[in-house]
Amino acid sequence: MNKYYNSFEEIQYDLKRLNLERQIAIEELKLIKSEVNEELKPYNWIPSILGMLKKYGMMYLLKKIIK
Template sequence: MKHYRTFNEIEYDLKRLNLERQIAFEELKGIRSDVKEDLKPLHWLQTVLKYVTKYGSFLLLKKIVK
């Protein structure tokens, strides 16, 4: 437990903690928007197409090598 000697120390810590809380809240907002973007169907479709393209090119390369 921290012991304070003056009210200025208390006020300083309260301001610092309030700013840290606000920063954490803004970071959560950013994460929320990232998650919201990742859950959109268009994003899922792009991901699926990317993997299908990789798999298809792998199969094509395998046929060419044989």
């Protein structure tokens, strides 16, 4: 799909728009990167690990009581 321009103003407008879209995309990627870094920090894993240990511990106790 080729776009034909009638004036330099149209070209300048599209260049500015595309540059702004590129800058927005870069900022969104930076935000996603920081969110992923936050999620991967060890202190964010502690609640899920404790939850798993709690469930495993309860199952272990129930097995001991039942036997």
